[in-house]
Amino acid sequence: MEIKGDQIWHSPSPAELLAAAGQEITLKACVHNIRELGGIAFVVLRTGRYLIQSVYDKEVCPDNNLSQLSAGDCVRATGLLRAEPRAENGVELLLHGFTVLSRPASPLPLNLADKELKATLGTKMEYRTVALRHPRERAVFRIQQALACGFREFMLSQDFTEIHTPKITGIGAEGGAEVFELDYFGMPATLAQSPQMYKQTCVAFFDRVFEVGAVYRAELHNTSRHLNEYTGLDFEMGYIDGMEDVMQMETAMLQHTMAYVKEHCAPEIALLDVDVPRIGAIPCIRFADALALLKTLGGGKNRNDLTPEDEVLLFEYYREKGLGEFVFVTHFPTAKRPFYVMDDPHNPRETLSFDLLFRGLEVTTGGQRIHDYDAQVAKMQARGLDPAQFESYIGVHRCGLPPHGGLGIGLERLTMKLCGLSNIRDASLFPRDINHLVP
Amino acid sequence: MEIKGDQIWHSPSPAELLAAAGQEITLKACVHNIRELGGIAFVVLRTGRYLIQSVYDKEVCPDNNLSQLSAGDCVRATGLLRAEPRAENGVELLLHGFTVLSRPASPLPLNLADKELKATLGTKMEYRTVALRHPRERAVFRIQQALACGFREFMLSQDFTEIHTPKITGIGAEGGAEVFELDYFGMPATLAQSPQMYKQTCVAFFDRVFEVGAVYRAELHNTSRHLNEYTGLDFEMGYIDGMEDVMQMETAMLQHTMAYVKEHCAPEIALLDVDVPRIGAIPCIRFADALALLKTLGGGKNRNDLTPEDEVLLFEYYREKGLGEFVFVTHFPTAKRPFYVMDDPHNPRETLSFDLLFRGLEVTTGGQRIHDYDAQVAKMQARGLDPAQFESYIGVHRCGLPPHGGLGIGLERLTMKLCGLSNIRDASLFPRDINHLVP
Secondary structure, three states: OOOOOOOEEOOOOHHHHHHOOOOEEEEEEEEEEEEEEOOEEEEEEEOOOOEEEEEEEOOOOOOOOHHHOOOOOEEEEEEEEEEOOOOOOOEEEEEEEEEEEEOOOOOOOOOOOOOOOOOOHHHHHHOHHHHOOOHHHHHHHHHHHHHHHHHHHHHHHOOOEEOOOOOEEOOOOOOOOOOOEEEEOOEEEEEOOOOHHHHHHHHHHHOEEEEEEEEEOOOOOOOOOOOOEEEEEEEEEEOOOOHHHHHHHHHHHHHHHHHHHHHHOHHHHHHHOOOOOOOOOOOEEEHHHHHHHHHHOOOOOOOOOOOHHHHHHHHHHHHHOOOOOEEEEEOOEHHHOOOOEOEEOOEEEEEOEEEEEEOOEEEEEEEEEOOOHHHHHHHHHHOOOOHHHHHHHHHHHHOOOOOEEEEEEEHHHHHHHHHOOOOHHHHOOOOOEOOEOOO | OOOOOOOEEOOOOHHHHHHOOOOEEEEEEEEEEEEEEOOEEEEEEEOOOOEEEEEEEOOOOOOOOHHHOOOOOEEEEEEEEEEOOOOOOOEEEEEEEEEEEEOOOOOOOOOOOOOOOOOOHHHHHHOHHHHOOOHHHHHHHHHHHHHHHHHHHHHHHOOOEEOOOOOEEOOOOOOOOOOOEEEEOOEEEEEOOOOHHHHHHHHHHHOEEEEEEEEEOOOOOOOOOOOOEEEEEEEEEEOOOOHHHHHHHHHHHHHHHHHHHHHHOHHHHHHHOOOOOOOOOOOEEEHHHHHHHHHHOOOOOOOOOOOHHHHHHHHHHHHHOOOOOEEEEEOOEHHHOOOOEOEEOOEEEEEOEEEEEEOOEEEEEEEEEOOOHHHHHHHHHHOOOOHHHHHHHHHHHHOOOOOEEEEEEEHHHHHHHHHOOOOHHHHOOOOOEOOEOOO
């Protein structure tokens, strides 16, 4: 990058700035904080990713008064760049002049200058659009971006095709009544609970597909781990020999993605003190065995599913054994899994399905799907569902599908656990829960 | 890639196959077509991206009968790979054995073996999940993937941060009554007409953001160029000097993206005979001047907007002059643009906004946005809107925003025009129009 006095920088990194020490540069940024110190002042500038310290000294900035400047102002600043080991990123800008490009109409409701934002979750939600201006709050979403980009990069490298499927749909795929309903030109419609049917449809012609898209659950939960609209990282792969192929693909994807985060998010990892997990072979346990183990640990109270407490117990159990922070739990009971999941041929009360837990939280549900038409119709009928109501879905099976399986990952949950956040709302730019429809 | 007899390939390219000629390989694929020819038969196998010819000869495939095999079967095929210049990709597989993994429950409603799918648009929509299995139909979506990936790659290279914003929202940003409404836990909600407000909000802390996400328009149109749910490629950039910065960014993005398509989609470009446009400087014309020009060409009948016919006339005009297949039209009348668009300070009846036309179709709307709180409140009031109803939006302006602008691109429209399709439904995997809610 060539640097000249008349060149305007967009969000240079500290390393780029250091390389340009000794030169006159121009920077456009937001005034993050001003600290007056005797005759001079430190004006911290916030770019799209970094904080850059600048120094105001009337002697060398004769055309501007510091009183013209307030926190929140967007400015065009010109000055001499110099190395300064005491500054946060080892560099500072000696201001020679600045122009205010725009400014707030009133003082901000939150103090962004503190190292950590001093606000309750409720306050952060109320002033969401301001809270996100805090360096630590926004950093979460650079990490989230890297998770999504790492996922995508890996899937593309494995010949998966990216798809975009409709979220306004005629029928729900995941069962239950927890769907948002709307009127679609006089037809009753729902918001997609998952791209399940579409992913399976696309396996018939792309063999392997993935999607990064919105998922809707009209659940009345109000917990630290549920959102009513979230971002799903979904994939589906054909010609598998069993669900182990899907689990292996996910393991390799997570290894790639965590490496991607490390490579692309060094400043955010440092800022948030993120512990990026090393992923080797991920331990696996069958649900029935997990239940027996959990009973010895004081959990396992629900015989059909894992409770949040169980998930934490399993995490601690494997971590203490030095087996890492991820656990696959497989063969969930048929009763608790949707109609498209394949039953275990050796035990039809269990399914060829799995969850992946990360630091004590379910972040993935996946498994092998039914590909045979007759088998799918039979399972629907056994559940009291009318196959005729799912004609557009089973029509795909009728025309042939390869053996296949896949999974869905909650991007916000993955972000939350990676960043060590205690509430999933902190991992969603604009969270949708039962109380929040704005901003 | 190492190739052994016991290794199963996933969707190898013809080039990879050619490099392995002379070896025994295993392939999993779908039987696309069978042509019997005297003692032997050609069995065309369809992988996730290619068609590979295989040859069945009872002499060397003694354990299998051809009668076991039908079009639509998913198989595991083993055989000797050999160069065969007369085959479509210069390679064929001499079958030594195959296993049927799954098969259709009934014959397919469309004949996929024809070079082009012989079906009307209506039939293709009715049997959408089958039509997409045709090589030409699915190829459109590999090109669409490349457009989205090229866009993303470019935005990331320019320090834009990828965001995921909610599609269930409290208020509409684009004006008009054409929104889908739903009940959100007792609160009236709508599906987002664009990520406009969220993009602007994020500019305050990321400077530059982009999103690939769903966009909803409850328009009662039934045309060849409208969908009610489509994929938006959106970006928004802070610290601009004017809307020209946005137009330059889009031009560079399109140059990058078209190069990406060329690099990654050679098979699909050949199959569909896609004419990837060369993009140099894109011509610009002010709306008022375009109207005057159009009148000399027999168009320009609407004094506030371009009609579809006008868009085609402008395209032809510039193409005939050798100026390429894209045209920017700028400075649209204030009356026809949303409340967040900045008026031209030299002429408040015009806005600092633009459309980009590609091959006679508007594929982008963009411009500079109002960043000043007082200016935004004044424009809302001048339109009879109550700023209090947009508190979560203008609260962002009140806390300060840099000068900024951005745009939204319709991915399906871009795909349609690039691939030379006559109806946008062919550029959407599962189109949503006023008649189609399934599949």
